[in-house]
Structure formats: structure tokens, C-alpha cells
Amino acid sequence: MTSRLEALCMEKGLKMTGQRRVISQVLSEADDHPDVEEVHRRAVQIDPRISIATVYRTMRLLEDAQVIERVDLGDGRARYEEATADHHHHLIDTRTGRIIEFASPELEAMKERIAHELGYKIVGHRLEIYGVPLDDAGDDAQDEEERP
Amino acid sequence: MTSRLEALCMEKGLKMTGQRRVISQVLSEADDHPDVEEVHRRAVQIDPRISIATVYRTMRLLEDAQVIERVDLGDGRARYEEATADHHHHLIDTRTGRIIEFASPELEAMKERIAHELGYKIVGHRLEIYGVPLDDAGDDAQDEEERP
């Protein structure tokens, strides 16, 4: 069965090897933001003969083909998500590591305006919010020592 | 002569060694966002016997003491700036690498609101805008291939 991303790859004219098929499948099924190691872990479960180097190479390939997008969440390793048309950003739950995506047209407009005021045209941007759930934010939220 | 940051370090009760004094001086005089290697380069000019390991250690120390702040501009290495009371963000000129700081109370409020709507309390956040100058944005700005 050909996965969503595999179809996309073929559309883009990428040579479809067994490894790329497996990685595409893994990424199609992922609903989180896995890093390379995690993608490899999942890929190996489908076909044990996939090396981490190939995962690295394939992620870069898919990124260049704009099939996936790299997300730098400041934890020192690259994470990935499927490429989407709309710009969105991430709220990271510092307690659990959960990542919540959100979009805000107003925010986009405001950034656009700020850049313009500074004499610049935006070619890219990223916003990350680190937070703790409101309900249990009372205890150690104040001196939560994060190194984002 | 004791530099601004050196005074701050003493206030915080940090043991002031020769190396820390020099690094504090370098950071006090910096008006840009140097990475560790750059700080080391400048420090060595004042006292050649400072090792890069000490710079790494001192930067971490000063960061933990909230004397300086680490800025991750997505270029794979840590950059630093003096800690400030107000939250500000960075606009990076992708042509020249120039970094422009800016602050926007409205932006802060909007982020606060967004996080709140998602049920979160903000403990940290960062926004980076990558852009090109408006005046010469016409040529290759469209397909500027950045990997931020």
C-alpha cells in the first residue's frame, strides 16, 4: 500500500527505493514531531535493514523537496512534520514535552508589520512558546528552570 | 578597571578569577551577539592564556546567574547577549547576518492571549524573523533558500 507521502514523492519525481518507501510510511503515520532517531526506530520496525545514515539523507531529501518541514524546537536535534500550506507555530508543554500547533493570522500580520517598520521583507520566521498547563501552573511554574 | 558585567558578577557572589574578569569585560564591550568562539577570540587578545573550555564554562555560569542570555538563532551554535529586563526578539538579515533587536508589547500580549486560549501559562518564548532589506528585496528574495 502506498502511503500519502510516498505518492507525494513520486509526484515530485523522486526515485522510490525500499527505504524511502518505509520512511515515507513512517512519516505518513506520525502525528507527532519525531526526530531522526525516532524515525529510524520506527522504520527499523518495518524493515530492520535501514541505516540511520539513510534516514538522515532521506529527511534532507524530503525537506528539500518540501514534502516535510524541519522544526527546530531548541532541544539540539532536528524534528520533522509534514509540510503544510499554512504557517503555524508551536507551543511546547515544558512539563510533558507535548507539542501543540497553533496558527494566528493576526500574529502573522503583526510580524509582517514589524518587519516592514524595520525596513525588512520577511523570508522566514519562527515562534515558539514554552508553557505549562494553566490548571497546575501554581506550584513550580515560577522558577521552572528551562534551557530552551 | 572593573567592567559592568564584572560588577554584576560580584553582586551575585561569583568567584572572580582573572579569566572571568576578562570574559566579563569582553561581554560588556560587545554590542553584537557573539558566539563562544568569538568571545574566546576577543578574550585571548586581552589575555592569551584563556582556553576555549573556560569560555564555555564561564558562559554557562553567567547564563545560569542570569547575567547573560543565550540566543539560539538557528545557526547551530549558541550566541549570547547581556540579560535584559524586557523581552525582545531578533530579526536576522539573511543577506548580511546582521541582527536587529525589537520589542513589541502588542506581540507579547497576543502571545499571552494565544497561550491562554490553549490553556497554558507562558514560561518562555522566542520569535525570530528572517528577512531581507525592503529596498533590494526584488531580486532573489523569492527563492532565497534558507535553512533556518
Add this chain to the structure above:
DNA sequence: ATCATACTGAAAACCGTTCGCAATCCCAGA
């Protein structure tokens, strides 16, 4: 001045990522 303690330099270890190379695979063309 003394001394325990914290700090330093140098080199090795680390971690995520990329590269070099020989072996292997994919697929356009026959």
C-alpha cells in the same frame, strides 16, 4: 600567610549530523 575549595588548560569524550567509499539497487531503454 595558609589551606580547602573551586577553577583552569589540555585533551579526550560526546552527540547529532555528514561524508567517503565500495557494494547494491532502481528503472529507462533495448
Add this chain to the structure above:
DNA sequence: TCTGGGATTGCGAACGGTTTTCAGTATGAT
């Protein structure tokens, strides 16, 4: 369907930024 040759792979080595180890040194409280 078979084949040839460029693209892709696995492995291990290399890489760049950062941290650590360890023996030697400097600091500042006494």
C-alpha cells in the same frame, strides 16, 4: 524481460559545537 550505469545504501570514519575528565593552579575565607 533483461541489462547497464547512475543513483542510493550501509558502514564507519569524520565533523563541529559542546561537555567532561583529570592533574595542576589560583582564589578568598580564615
